[in-house]
Amino acid sequence: MAYPPPTLKPAALLPVVIALFLASLACTRSIQSDGAPTWQVPAGQNMPLTTPIAGAPTPFLPPTRVPGAPILTPTPDSPHKLPALRTEPEEYVVQPGDTLGIIAQRYGVSLEELIAANPLPNPNLLEIGQLLTIPVPIPQGAGPGFKIIPDSELVYGPASASFNIAAFIQAQGGYIAGYREELEDKEFSAAQIVERVAREYSVNPRLLLAVLEYQGGWLSKTDLSQGKIDYPIGMREPWRQGLYRQLAWAANSLNRGYYWWRVSAVATWILGDGSVVPIDPTINAGTAGVQHMFAPLYGREEWEAAITADGLLETYNALFGYPFDLAIEPLLPPGLRQPDMQLPFEPEVEWAFTGGPHGGWGDGSAWAALDFAPPSEALGCIPSQAWVVAVADGLILRASDGAVIQDLDGDGYEQTGWVVLYMHIESRDRVRPGAFLRAGERIGHPSCEGGISSGTHVHLARRYNGEWIPADQTLPFVLDRWVSRGAGKEYDGFLERSGHSVEAWAGRSADNSIQR
Numbered sequence: 001m002a003y004p005p006p007t008l009k010p011a012a013l014l015p016v017v018i019a020l021f022l023a024s025l026a027c028t029r030s031i032q033s034d035g036a037p038t039w040q041v042p043a044g045q046n047m048p049l050t051t052p053i054a055g056a057p058t059p060f061l062p063p064t065r066v067p068g069a070p071i072l073t074p075t076p077d078s079p080h081k082l083p084a085l086r087t088e089p090e091e092y093v094v095q096p097g098d099t100l101g102i103i104a105q106r107y108g109v110s111l112e113e114l115i116a117a118n119p120l121p122n123p124n125l126l127e128i129g130q131l132l133t134i135p136v137p138i139p140q141g142a143g144p145g146f147k148i149i150p151d152s153e154l155v156y157g158p159a160s161a162s163f164n165i166a167a168f169i170q171a172q173g174g175y176i177a178g179y180r181e182e183l184e185d186k187e188f189s190a191a192q193i194v195e196r197v198a199r200e201y202s203v204n205p206r207l208l209l210a211v212l213e214y215q216g217g218w219l220s221k222t223d224l225s226q227g228k229i230d231y232p233i234g235m236r237e238p239w240r241q242g243l244y245r246q247l248a249w250a251a252n253s254l255n256r257g258y259y260w261w262r263v264s265a266v267a268t269w270i271l272g273d274g275s276v277v278p279i280d281p282t283i284n285a286g287t288a289g290v291q292h293m294f295a296p297l298y299g300r301e302e303w304e305a306a307i308t309a310d311g312l313l314e315t316y317n318a319l320f321g322y323p324f325d326l327a328i329e330p331l332l333p334p335g336l337r338q339p340d341m342q343l344p345f346e347p348e349v350e351w352a353f354t355g356g357p358h359g360g361w362g363d364g365s366a367w368a369a370l371d372f373a374p375p376s377e378a379l380g381c382i383p384s385q386a387w388v389v390a391v392a393d394g395l396i397l398r399a400s401d402g403a404v405i406q407d408l409d410g411d412g413y414e415q416t417g418w419v420v421l422y423m424h425i426e427s428r429d430r431v432r433p434g435a436f437l438r439a440g441e442r443i444g445h446p447s448c449e450g451g452i453s454s455g456t457h458v459h460l461a462r463r464y465n466g467e468w469i470p471a472d473q474t475l476p477f478v479l480d481r482w483v484s485r486g487a488g489k490e491y492d493g494f495l496e497r498s499g500h501s502v503e504a505w506a507g508r509s510a511d512n513s514i515q516r
Helices: 100-107 111-117 165-172 190-201 205-216 226-230 243-262 285-297 300-306 312-320
Strands: 090-093 131-134 180-183 186-189 268-270 276-278 351-358 369-373 394-400 403-407 418-423 442-444 458-464 482-486 493-497 500-503
Touching (some): 090 100, 111 131, 165 205, 180 190, 190 243, 205 285, 243 285, 268 285
Antiparallel strands (some): 180 186, 268 276, 394 403, 403 418, 418 458, 482 493
């Protein structure tokens, strides 16, 4: 799984001490008669990309509202299907990587309730196989049904392709304009950090900046308290100090709420005061992402203030205009199909299928990724002479820090159309940005570069219009007619073709061997 450095794996309590080999091996839009979109450039947004591709066409841009037209609150969606709230306690067996915080979040109970139901000598230490009682959640009144942003303003999608992050930040003149932070022995400006987080997590930079202003005042103020400088989003954990780690946490949390809502995997939010709040079923995924991000930061009163008309929306509107004027809907058009793709390695070379559907980036995004490990007699992070190859024809947009981004529609924008992420690609022999590859042409060698990995492998994930596409839902990952299927647990899953099945396993065996 790809976790971006230098972010640490989130946890409410210390993780189970384990030594396992995991993951390595573990819009509506009108069209002119010539087929061109009739987008208009929103006022103040007609600036070029921060890093444009030479010769790239103009990206999709959202329409603007007629000047003077009233701002109308969006009508609620049809009620979303939500999981039923539990009425009986359950038992749970501790798995590798579990913490009480993770388990509490998974079952929709507060950490305090979980600890009270299990008299543990040390809540910071769990043992694999330990049996826990999961208490019945005690919900409070339902959360607001107020819509904050459209889905397309949460993801790094078409509506963000024309937004120049650096120019916008410099125009504000607040503390953010002069901020610098060192990451991996290199100095980054605030604009570079915002752009990095937006790209890595595929979260709209406008949303990240609005959250940063609402929580920390970074765009409007020059004199900030040390607390606002160190923890501008408000997640006050020592390992999340600094703008990058704070924004990475926010982006991951925004994604988690968004994609959980997409697959009907969540019924309640747990607030910072331990309150369990049932979610209003008429909100949209973008609003769910924002509600989830603010949940651990506040108690009920402050949380509702943040997610209703006078909260983040007011800040967003002041910075960028009314967010629903920028909507591109739907992000995933009806009848969307994945283009033909092949397995990401060369013919007649036996690889191992080591990771079923799991997070595309961090643990908050959709289970969009699959993992494959190259042939080797050794385990761990070792050099490999095997080649990762392109799964389809497309233009290479980025290749750095272990990540290679391929644009399958060739327009030069990773915010539009189909995009493939190849992660953990070694810098040696790695393809360069600007290259156009045909399916089967070489990307580079698998490695452990870029994020946290316990063994050499390639992490492969898809996005469409900036949205991570799950590998275990209605649009499965299909590679050389092998169809991905999830098993209900992250990293577990199968590839199936013509009656044959290959099961994901964090190692190498005959059962997870696969070749072209």
